[in-house]
Amino acid sequence: MKRLLKCLAVVSFSLPSPAGAGLPVDLYPDAATGVEKRASAFSFPGASPATGGTAFAPAFSELKGGKVTFAIPARIKEGKGGKAVIRSSFPASRDIRFKISVDSKSGLRLPSTVTLAKGKKQCSFAFSSKNDKSVNLTRDVAVEVSSDGFLIAKAGVTVLDDEKPPVLRIQTPSRVTEGKKAAEGTLTLGRAVDVDCQVSFDSSPAGQLAIPPVTIPAGEKSVKFQVRGVEDGSYENDMDVVATARIAGMAPASGVTKVIDGNPRAIRLDFPKMLTDGEVDWAYVALGGTVNQDVVVKLESDGSSYLKIPSQVTIPKGSAGTSFNIEVIDGSVLDESHVVRVDVSAPGFAGAAASIVAVETLRAGRTFVLPLAVDDLAGDPVRNRIYASVGSEADGPYRDRVVAVDPATREVVASVDVGPSPGRLAVTSGGEALYVCTRDNRTIKKIRTSDFTVESEFHVGGSLSSRRTAEHICTVPGQPDLLVVSLRREGVAVYDHGVPRNSHALVSYLYGARIEPSADPAVYFVLTRNQDGDGILRALQLSADGMSLLDGVETTVTPYTQDFRSHGDIVIDSEGGVHDGKQMRRIGDLNLEWGESFLTCSAPGSGRFLVYRNGGNPKERKITVHDAATLAAGKEIDLDDSYGSPGLMIRWGECGLAFGGGERLIVTENRYLMPVAPSAGASGGFVSAIQSVTPMVGQTAVRIAVERLIEAAEDEERSTR
Numbered sequence: 001m002k003r004l005l006k007c008l009a010v011v012s013f014s015l016p017s018p019a020g021a022g023l024p025v026d027l028y029p030d031a032a033t034g035v036e037k038r039a040s041a042f043s044f045p046g047a048s049p050a051t052g053g054t055a056f057a058p059a060f061s062e063l064k065g066g067k068v069t070f071a072i073p074a075r076i077k078e079g080k081g082g083k084a085v086i087r088s089s090f091p092a093s094r095d096i097r098f099k100i101s102v103d104s105k106s107g108l109r110l111p112s113t114v115t116l117a118k119g120k121k122q123c124s125f126a127f128s129s130k131n132d133k134s135v136n137l138t139r140d141v142a143v144e145v146s147s148d149g150f151l152i153a154k155a156g157v158t159v160l161d162d163e164k165p166p167v168l169r170i171q172t173p174s175r176v177t178e179g180k181k182a183a184e185g186t187l188t189l190g191r192a193v194d195v196d197c198q199v200s201f202d203s204s205p206a207g208q209l210a211i212p213p214v215t216i217p218a219g220e221k222s223v224k225f226q227v228r229g230v231e232d233g234s235y236e237n238d239m240d241v242v243a244t245a246r247i248a249g250m251a252p253a254s255g256v257t258k259v260i261d262g263n264p265r266a267i268r269l270d271f272p273k274m275l276t277d278g279e280v281d282w283a284y285v286a287l288g289g290t291v292n293q294d295v296v297v298k299l300e301s302d303g304s305s306y307l308k309i310p311s312q313v314t315i316p317k318g319s320a321g322t323s324f325n326i327e328v329i330d331g332s333v334l335d336e337s338h339v340v341r342v343d344v345s346a347p348g349f350a351g352a353a354a355s356i357v358a359v360e361t362l363r364a365g366r367t368f369v370l371p372l373a374v375d376d377l378a379g380d381p382v383r384n385r386i387y388a389s390v391g392s393e394a395d396g397p398y399r400d401r402v403v404a405v406d407p408a409t410r411e412v413v414a415s416v417d418v419g420p421s422p423g424r425l426a427v428t429s430g431g432e433a434l435y436v437c438t439r440d441n442r443t444i445k446k447i448r449t450s451d452f453t454v455e456s457e458f459h460v461g462g463s464l465s466s467r468r469t470a471e472h473i474c475t476v477p478g479q480p481d482l483l484v485v486s487l488r489r490e491g492v493a494v495y496d497h498g499v500p501r502n503s504h505a506l507v508s509y510l511y512g513a514r515i516e517p518s519a520d521p522a523v524y525f526v527l528t529r530n531q532d533g534d535g536i537l538r539a540l541q542l543s544a545d546g547m548s549l550l551d552g553v554e555t556t557v558t559p560y561t562q563d564f565r566s567h568g569d570i571v572i573d574s575e576g577g578v579h580d581g582k583q584m585r586r587i588g589d590l591n592l593e594w595g596e597s598f599l600t601c602s603a604p605g606s607g608r609f610l611v612y613r614n615g616g617n618p619k620e621r622k623i624t625v626h627d628a629a630t631l632a633a634g635k636e637i638d639l640d641d642s643y644g645s646p647g648l649m650i651r652w653g654e655c656g657l658a659f660g661g662g663e664r665l666i667v668t669e670n671r672y673l674m675p676v677a678p679s680a681g682a683s684g685g686f687v688s689a690i691q692s693v694t695p696m697v698g699q700t701a702v703r704i705a706v707e708r709l710i711e712a713a714e715d716e717e718r719s720t721r
Contacts (some may be wrong), residue, residue: 166192187199268353275328279327318647477517534556621641
């Protein structure tokens with residue numbers, strides 16, 4: 001014979017004691033009667049307050065380390081009763097009185113107190129439920145056991161009404177749309193009941209409907225409720241959803257509502273309003289929700305000659321959109337703009353269109369940034385690469401290495417470990433080799449650029465223990481095994497296959513130790529100081545025996561001059577003075593503002609040089625093109641804050657620039673500043689002859705005819721006499 005066990009819900013509670021300890025509730029069938037019971041137990045701490053335990057009322061001192069359990073039948077019918085039991089894990093050393101508490105409106109009859117007698121391990125009490133004629137349905141009643149003001153245990157009894165419950169009926173709305181206004185439904189009882197009826201709802205499939213709980217007041221037979229379709233952000237078919245209303249003690253009632261998908265079946269296209277050639281931006285196609293399968297979106301434009309976009313993109317399953325790159329095609333030789341319309345379409349969705357202004361301008365440059373903390377830069381005249389030394393202070397995988405950057409792929413394509421403290425770089429005019437100073441400038445290594453490996457090395461002082469160091473290096477056009485080296489506090493020497501030639505220029509007060517080439521591969525420039533602290537620009541002569549000073553080829557510059565650069569036979573000092581390098585005669589000025597710093601580099605073959613000006617105001621950054629014959633400023637562009645204050649600037653390729661400083665390498669390509677061929681406005685006769693060797697970056701092998709500049713200066717002197 002099957003024994004029917006009464007079911008119940010587990011009730012949890014906590015002890016309002018100083019420790020806030022939790023009291024677990026267990027559900028179990030009584031072994032003797034088969035009646036399901038609820039039980040809760042409390043274990044008293046084994047430690048006293050003096051040893052860090054929790055403080056309790058003195059009445060519990062004899063239960064230290066023990067456990068008290070309270071068990072009560074899980075449910076009873078109205079008019080019936082049962083027996084509850086309080087048990088201790090060991091006999092009480094004295095009588096312990098427990099207070100029994102219950103809501104006075106619950107209809108439960110039970111004693112107000114019960115005593116666990118001295119020497120006993122348990123006590124019990126009988127309780128019953130009042131039998132009334134009211135329809136008050138199933139209800140849960142909490143029974144609490146306490147002593148000396150402390151809650152010991154708490155368990156719930158479910159009282160089952162013995163009156164027949166009314167029939168619950170539900171009328172759900174026929175349809176709702178996801179994310180739209182809620183619709184109204186109605187709950188009706190077959191007859192009114194004597195207590196408030198708390199109504200909860202669930203639906204199947206879950207998550208499609210949102211129905212807040214409602215209450216049917218005592219004495220009322222019906223109530224309205226709201227039904228809203230849940231916007232889940234995904235596309236799906238319309239579906240029938242079963243909504244079920246539940247009241248404890250009554251049979252549930254169900255109704256069907258059709259949920260209409262509320263996601264718009266349309267495509268949205270987000271485009272930038274304007275894009276300039278050389279720039280790459282992104283656009284975004286989006287749908288009204290996530291898709292349950294891949295959706296292919298087709299893209300078409302009426303300006304394919306001006307705007308580069310993909311022919312189609314795919315919105316993957318589980319996504320609501322995707323992005324794609326757009327680029328203005330740099331195909332014009334004029335400044336002009338084009339309004340381009342882009343249309344998007346996909347099966348089952350309404351299409352969309354957007355317009356963008358594609359701006360073509362020769363002022364636009366293609367620019368990218370690499371996170372490289374570079375110490376020096378050089379450009380390969382053959383391979384269209386940029387070489388950078390990354391010092392010991394840098395973080396990341398390229399520390400103490402020389403790297404090769406390909407501007408086309410915008411990546412580091414090769415690197416080689418050259419030891420600690422790599423610094424100055426110099427590339428040969430034919431691009432065969434790259435020299436780098438390492439080990440605090442005491443060692444120079446030669447890198448073979450074809451496979452980017454270290455081919456050889458030599459110590460500046462003959463051995464690593466020597467204190468002789470290289471401050472600056474410069475290659476000799478057409479002679480890849482020669483290297484001009486400025487020696488700290490010694491002068492300038494020439495190394496042939498790593499061996500110094502017999503003589504070197506003994507330059508006193510060598511300042512900054514920079515070596516700059518001239519248009520003549522055998523002549524180089526240095527900056528020195530005299531005993532009065534004035535700066536002196538001087539010329540050096542390369543010979544088979546080594547390096548020597550050119551007598552009389554020098555000029556005095558201001559004491560504030562810190563550095564200089566050369567462009568062929570034009571020498572520019574850091575104060576903006578421009579000098580004829582052949583006769584070391586001042587012939588002009590760049591008119592630098594106070595506090596303005598600058599960098600320069602040559603544009604070989606064009607008769608121009610570029611000046612990067614960095615004014616005192618961070619926004620005063622610009623690059624200006626100067627005619628090397630007249631020094632006149634021509635084209636210029638303003639640079640944004642992203643360029644910062646670089647300490648390095650070099651040329652690469654036909655129209656590229658690279659900047660190094662801080663933690664970044666900035667690479668740009670700009671045909672506006674550096675056209676491939678000389679402009680029509682270039683002065684005739686400026687370039688008189690070109691040698692057969694390929695010039696290196698910053699070292700043009702072009703012989704510049706500066707006679708016109710000298711003649712102009714002499715004419716000016718004669719006119720002022």
